[in-house]
Amino acid sequence: MKVVKFGGSSLASSTQLNKVLNIVKSDAQRKIIVVSAPGKRSADDEKVTDLLIDYADAFLANLDYQEIQDRIIQRYEAIAYELELGETIIGDIRQGILGLAEETESSQDAARVMDRFKASGEDNNAKLVATYFKKNGLNARYMNPQEAGMIVSDEPGNALILANSYSQILKLRDTDEILVIPGFFGYTKDGDICTFSRGGSDITGSIIAAGTHADLYENFTDVDAIYAAHPGLVKHPHKIKELTFREMRELSYAGFGVFHDEALIPAFRAGIEVVIKNTNNPSAPGTRILLDRQLGDEGVIGIAGDSGFAIFYMSKYLMNREIGFGRKVLEILEDESLNYEHMPSGIDDISIILREHQLTSEVEDRLINRFKEELHVDEIYVNHNLSMIAIVGEGMKSNVGTAAKSTNALSAAGVNLEMINQGSSEVSILFGIKSCHEDIAIKALYKTFFN
Structure with missing residues (x-):
């Protein structure tokens, strides 16, 4: 049936x-x-x-x-x-x-x-x-x-x-x-x-x-x-x-x-x-x-992009030593009824990627003030008008150099990376770029992996 x-x-x-x-x-x-x-x-x-x-x-x-x-x-x-x-x-x-x-x-x-x-x-x-x-x-x-x-x-x-x-x-x-x-x-x-x-x-x-x-x-x-x-x-x-x-x-x-x-x-x-x-x-x-498919030689099977993102970038010395810092970030987002999409981090910095439609100027100002006052961050700024480009494929985990090929292709096309994020599943790699470069980036990545 x-x-x-x-x-x-x-x-x-x-x-x-x-x-x-x-x-x-x-x-x-x-x-x-x-x-x-x-x-x-x-x-x-x-x-x-x-x-x-x-x-x-x-x-x-x-x-x-x-x-x-x-x-x-x-x-x-x-x-x-x-x-x-x-x-x-x-x-x-x-x-x-x-x-x-x-x-x-x-x-x-x-x-x-x-x-x-x-x-x-x-x-x-x-x-x-x-x-x-x-x-x-x-x-x-x-x-x-x-x-x-x-x-x-x-x-x-x-x-x-x-x-x-x-x-x-x-x-x-x-x-x-x-x-x-x-x-x-x-x-x-x-x-x-x-x-x-x-x-x-x-x-x-x-x-x-x-x-x-x-x-x-x-x-x-x-x-x-x-x-x-x-x-x-x-x-x-x-x-x-x-x-x-x-x-x-x-x-x-x-x-x-x-x-x-x-x-x-x-x-x-x-x-x-x-x-x-x-x-x-x-x-x-x-x-x-x-549910599952037999994997061939290809690593990447598809490339997609979506616009309408903003990144809150925060830096604080010895952030990695501060117990509960991530929880406090999430509590502030929850208080403001905001969904976050990605949250890549380093030892002294963290980036929060949200959909821009959630942000009014009032919400944005309030978030910045709360992050400063409650988390005591050393630096914070917001980047608007960003796109997320994803390369996707179950076979990427067994193909060496996928990320390197991607960044080389974007660099050759004159596309600057604002963020890169790869989940533990290794099914996708996400690149944050300025929305004005979205079409150029997709074409460059397609040429690299499919032509």
Whole structure:
């Protein structure tokens, strides 16, 4: 039994839905289908989820939202009319979108309102896809996430699946129907809608695959494979045939757009193999994501970069002799409700790397003052506008000189290093650089390891 997830680009138009239908028809093992909201039909188009966010923002601000409502409804209507699905499904979707504002109190918690609006994108699309499948001879049925057993923590916009949900999800395995389930959200124990983090339809697919003990989790998108570097930066980059979950998570964290970096954890924990496929070219083998893979001669299998980081650099003589210094740093970050990404250190210095979106000028000033007053550091300064470049590969641990090749390549390209960090797992090496050099750095590293 296979669980299949289709992304927004695969469901953006009637033409794409016809491809999806043929993919599902071609393999009787494809029994559970997880769908995203309709994505972009072209580069200058808008995702339905983005329109729904604008709708919620306008509603919460007591602004006129009729024009946004009409644009959302028209997206679904265009697909339904072209597929000749009839007025019933169009009417249901129209009423559902209008009802978001009519049935919601503007005084409700804004985060809950936003989740309810956003979730309707996937929910309406699942109803439309199930109707289309049934019209074309498939024994298909829309299933609400609550019925499927998707019970989640009460954290709007950042929900987590509850462990006891898996026993209910397992009951879906032996279905005789093709179940079409909306991704991106679940329900709390009290019956409130809560969404996963952005890209959450991948999380839903991974949870359903794990819960049903699926033989395979297929994730259909709009590329033939996962590439060793971004195709927009590197011409005809190397296609990755196989990689491990750990390699995929490292690449996703470092900026790969294929998956949210936490999306595959349920499948990984359950030992479910994942394959990335192309809706527009389903015969392509795609990329397989495995627990383990046979390592070849290559050390690095992928290079990724992400911007939006800042580094707090602190120096204090005999820091290494001061018991509890690291704990005090972490306590200050916890007090300020800040997540840190990396914390490389030396005997007299420590660097704290954070996402810049967490920092306002007030938070930054407060941190500097607290580090000075509570830790008595000799020197402290902040570097902004940094990118993290990662080279990733399970084989790096057995390939001598990977770090040296990397630093030589960056030096030759005129890229100065602000930070270098290699974890004990040796699956990745991270380089902190100025964001203006990100593209140059990725191209230089790709040339070193793949050309």
